[in-house]
Amino acid sequence: MSEIIFHHYPISPFSEKIRLIFGMKKINWTSVMIPPIMPKPDVVALTGGYRRTPILQIGADVYCDTALIADVLDKLVPTPSLYPPAIAGLARTLAQWADTTLFWTAIAYTFQPAAMSSILGNISPEQMQAFAADRAAMRAGAPRISLSEATVQLHEYLRRLSNMLGHGQAYLLGADASIADFSVYHALWFIRRVAAVNSILDSYPAVLKWMDQVAAFGHHHAEKMSSGDALDIARNAVASDVGTTEFVDTHGIALGEQVSVMPADYAFDPVIGELVLATHNQIAVRRQDERAGTVVVHFPRLGFQMKRVG
Ligand SMILES: N[C@@H](CCC(=O)N[C@@H](CS)C(=O)NCC(=O)O)C(=O)O
Numbered sequence: 001m002s003e004i005i006f007h008h009y010p011i012s013p014f015s016e017k018i019r020l021i022f023g024m025k026k027i028n029w030t031s032v033m034i035p036p037i038m039p040k041p042d043v044v045a046l047t048g049g050y051r052r053t054p055i056l057q058i059g060a061d062v063y064c065d066t067a068l069i070a071d072v073l074d075k076l077v078p079t080p081s082l083y084p085p086a087i088a089g090l091a092r093t094l095a096q097w098a099d100t101t102l103f104w105t106a107i108a109y110t111f112q113p114a115a116m117s118s119i120l121g122n123i124s125p126e127q128m129q130a131f132a133a134d135r136a137a138m139r140a141g142a143p144r145i146s147l148s149e150a151t152v153q154l155h156e157y158l159r160r161l162s163n164m165l166g167h168g169q170a171y172l173l174g175a176d177a178s179i180a181d182f183s184v185y186h187a188l189w190f191i192r193r194v195a196a197v198n199s200i201l202d203s204y205p206a207v208l209k210w211m212d213q214v215a216a217f218g219h220h221h222a223e224k225m226s227s228g229d230a231l232d233i234a235r236n237a238v239a240s241d242v243g244t245t246e247f248v249d250t251h252g253i254a255l256g257e258q259v260s261v262m263p264a265d266y267a268f269d270p271v272i273g274e275l276v277l278a279t280h281n282q283i284a285v286r287r288q289d290e291r292a293g294t295v296v297v298h299f300p301r302l303g304f305q306m307k308r309v310g
Pocket residue numbers: 011012013014015035036037038051052053054064065066067099138303
């Protein structure tokens with residue numbers, strides 16, 4: 001199997017989702033640390049603009065967004081599956097809710113004044129300001145839930161999750177873990193690691209017990225690599241042959257045209273390149289970079305928007 005290079009940072013919840021999937025599937029991986037705020041020159045050299053965390057790199061292929069990264073890992077190592085056939089649709093739909101609604105509720109709840117100093121570790125007021133300015137720019141004015149709304153919503157979500165776990169099953173959707181467990185888990189993990197706010201979870205013992213079980217997957221085995229070495233690997237590799245798969249034309253844009261792809265919700269940094277893959281659930285562009293060479297950057301369809309350039 002080609003080397004699986006994961007670009008992330010420790011306190012990133014979406015990264016924790018994937019680290020635990022490495023644990024569940026017992027995948028050996030290579031860990032590249034990236035900065036939590038812009039500038040991120042080595043990330044952008046690989047992606048062409050996309051700045052969100054995490055990204056997965058296999059040779060000269062770069063995969064954005066954890067929904068797609070999870071699919072890629074499941075194809076590489078199909079057992080145990082993240083999408084057990086009987087619950088696959090439900091698991092994906094619950095995961096999508098957790099990665100959006102539950103995640104932003106958890107973020108709004110956790111970033112309260114009492115918690116600020118312990119969320120990001122021991123950082124200076126200047127670093128705190130830089131973090132706040134970075135995230136404000138990334139969110140580009142997207143509405144924020146107030147702390148009181150976030151608190152009441154979180155309690156309701158935790159009640160619902162407790163209810164799902166109240167029938168003695170090990171995981172949210174039954175006896176087997178699925179993508180839903182990892183997506184719900186990472187949002188709650190972000191709350192649990194902050195002592196000033198995590199007592200909200202104490203009223204939900206079934207959720208805490210389930211969280212311990214998901215945490216027990218661990219992260220399996222990781223070797224460290226510098227971002228410079230990861231760029232060298234991209235430059236010296238040939239991207240996978242994506243030209244022979246199905247072509248699903250949803251935009252009237254042909255393969256080979258120049259397109260721009262960016263998230264639909266926040267961090268609106270376009271990635272421009274030649275459209276080389278368009279299936280029902282994935283698109284990819286090929287682009288050239290001075291340091292990364294020729295790379296193919298992959299995105300899921302859901303949560304992204306594509307436009308023709310020029
Ligand atoms: N839908 C994306 C969301 C990724 C995301 O929002 N990640 C956060 C960190 S957990 C982020 O990018 N924050 C800004 C940054 O790291 O630059 C995914 O599933 O990968």
